[in-house]
Amino acid sequence: MREKRQAGSGLNPRLRVGLVLIALVMVSVNLRPAITTVAGVMNQVPGVLSLDPGLLPLLGTLPVLAFGISGPIGPWLARRLGTGRAVAVALLVLAAALVVRATVPALLLPGTFLAGMAIMTASVLVPQIVKANRGTGWWTGLCTMGFGLGAALGAGLVQPLQQAFGGNLPSALAVWAVPALLGAFLIHRSGGRPTAAETSAREAGAAAVSSLTQDTPSSSVLPAPVNPAEVTPLRKQRTAWAVTAFFGLQAMLYFAITSWLAVYLVSKGLSSADAAALLAWFSLAGLPASLLAPVLAGRPAILRIMAPGLGLAVALALLGVLTAPAGLQFVMVGILGVVQSAGFGLAMALVVIRSFGPQTAGKLSAMSQGLGFALASLGPLVAGLLHTWTGGWEVTFWALAAEAVILAAAGFLAIRGPVVNVEPVSRNSSPNGLFTLARGGE
Template sequence: MQDLKIIDQLDMKGQTNAGSANKWGNRLNLELILILLGILFIAANLRAPITSVGPVINEISDSLSLSPAFVGLLTAIPLISFALLSAFAPRVARKTGLERLLLYSLMVLALGLFTRSVGNVPLLFIGAALIGAAITVGNVLMPAYIKKTFPNKVGIVTGMYLVSMNLTSALAAGFSIRIGQVSGMGWQGSIGIWGILAVVSLFIWYPQVKKSPVITAQGKRTSSKALWKSSLAWNIAVFMGLQSLLFYCLAAWLPTILQSWGMSPDRSGWMLSFIQMAQLPIMLIGPILAARMKDQISLVWVTFILLMLGLAGIIFGKTSFVIPSVISIGISLGLAFTLAMMFMVLRTKTTSESAELSGMSQTVGYIIAACGPPVFGALFSLSNNWYVPLALLVVSAILLLVVGLTSAKNRYLSE
């Protein structure tokens, strides 16, 4: 992630951690509450627009006569945006300011969500691209904003941020079918309603736009040539990509798989929600555990074992063991995401190294992840059964173990 560079430039302009601490450290007032609400509402927008698609992907495919591989692009397009645009968000923020760019991203997000739900094939994918661009800004800049505004409460506020993001994501998956039924708008209502949340978030965030000056300082960039030649860096980047691929394949296709095996659409959406909710506790305690260990090899093994147990439960048990299976997968993917984030900190000695590694991992990782949903759908189209694409997830889990064990060793990029 590029947020570390942004933080450095904020400090250069006088927005120091000490100043922020003096401002917020000893009091709780309406202004602080509004900032926290703004952070939580923005976080709520960062996954729900993607996870709301999975439960209704069959309806979208049937309504617009799209092939499984083609409709899988709905999930892949935002990931492509993450990969292509992440490096540009900090540069734009230096000209507009963090708060203002986040406001603009909410505007674009609302537009994308409403556009995607019109029911027209070109607009469906144009909306998906706008959504991806908007979420990219939030993904990159929100950690920097938290660090800047709550330097002494980063852990607590980051935990709240992650819980908001993942809880809303779970609710989006669980209620997607029901929202379409209650609204009478079908899949268009299921994926379009989140535009309302984006608009509400926009108004909640607006008061923050006028509080901070625009940052124009240009930080010195560290050369990344050596990084791209580092085997450790590539292992971490691939780990990031594989855990994202696993999550987004399941987000896009698990409800459809379960529906084809006889589960109701509403219940299948809740299975995806259980994956989301199972991640919440581990995302709070995982960073603490990883930071206290000499290496994270044992955590990588736990991730792999839980993931394989969950996938085996789905492949061999189908709907019979689906609840314990998705909970096992959820804990595993939550731990994998936590490890991906921690490797970027624990395997680097300096801020610039960490920023460069984060940028590389995000770019490579989301390119890998973006391939997942459409390839998964294409494998189903070619084989006409779910076992072949599910085998892709098993292979991905094995590769995750291999690169994870290398990434988890106690060493640094510069060694």
């Protein structure tokens, strides 16, 4: 086993890093279809998969609830197997869950929950691998674009795949296990980057100091080593809580929208096929934004405007979708997709930008995504309940718009204050308090 690792480390460094990036993008593509495939055919699920219609809100909530519960699994597994292998194991579990829930109707809900746990396990490790490889904003952007691409493919292809399989919906849902297996193979072969499973805590701390003393920007002050006991716990760092709030609120909006947008559009007079196509368009329209947002976030002057501005833009876009006639929904859904995807790209970027090194990025990722998705699990449920109680969509959309305003406030707070650090190195004291994506840090 060790010989294989050593042989792999003999690859050209640029080739190895390139393979890691390709593997990460493929992993990211697999972390949304489990949700959007079902959302795109939500009206068929009760009849085909024998689910009580009253449980549809639960079906939309379960994977997100699983996200919130399973946040610590990723870092725990990475410490024991290494990051690359941990992600590979998560994707193998995801593939199994996708097949089981589609082929055994009684296991639809448990399989969906298991798929959510697997997705979360892999998702929290993506920023850690980016940080460990000193990935630039383009790395984070490509990964977040992969999330959006996977979401779009899941929503847009589920019905064509169903037709290709002779109208068999379970097969159209289960086939997504194939790209999950491919992602597991690629990330296992690339290996990500050695983590605590292969490197002692002392060596990791030394690497942090070493990387900081090389090519340090003139605006930075070199940190001095400190006693690990002096490190402030993550739960006591207000920047960590602000990043977590931003991640959770944007995720809550995303899952509420993806769970009910198609149903809302049908109520506006669109056909089920057109509504599913617009749900796919929601993700596709946001792909450029999800790529560029992390890159632009690396510029402090832009970040100061972007972080709070995106929340306000999402609020306006939601009200636009609510008030626009059916003929304008293509435009309004596209605008909503752009600003919502930019918010997700920024949320992922903040985990990297506002963390000191890869260990901190991994823990901040687990905290922000774990607690954030626990909050986000309320999105599909509350949106569905508000629609049921009121018999319409006005209250639901106004509530989501109000949440987007709170998202703007969380973004404002997330870019203020010191960089998050749980490693045995003192905080970087650069004037803007940001560790740029281009520098990374280790």
